Amino acid sequence: MERWADTVHTARQILAENIKALRSQKDWSQEALAFEAGLHRTFVAHVERGVRNISIDNIERLATALGTTPGALLADRD
Known part of the structure; x- marks a missing residue:
């Protein structure tokens, strides 16, 4: 039996x-994104x-740096 996480994109993905x-x-x-968002580069890499x-x-900080909204960052584009 497949697990739910194996069949759909999780919010984190x-x-x-x-x-x-x-x-x-x-x-x-x-590094540039991390700087613009006020975060550490390794944090961005892990995310x-x-x-x-x-x-x-931090989702809001990244969204602002990228010129988008938190909702757009969490929207499934598939």
């Missing part, structure tokens, strides 16, 4: 993919890999 895609569109490094839990406050 969706967030990671959206952040990475928007960062790439801006041609920013993880993009989906291995770090993230607070709503």
Whole structure:
């Protein structure tokens, strides 16, 4: 029997993919995004890999830096 997490994108995966895609569109490094959001580069790297839990406050910081909304970062584009 397949687990739910094996068959759908989790919010963490969706967030990671959206952040990475928007960062790439801006041609920013993880370090540049981290600087703009006031976060550490390794934190951004962990979020993009989906291995770090993230607070709503930091989602908002990343969204603002990327010129989007927290809701857009969490929207499944598939």
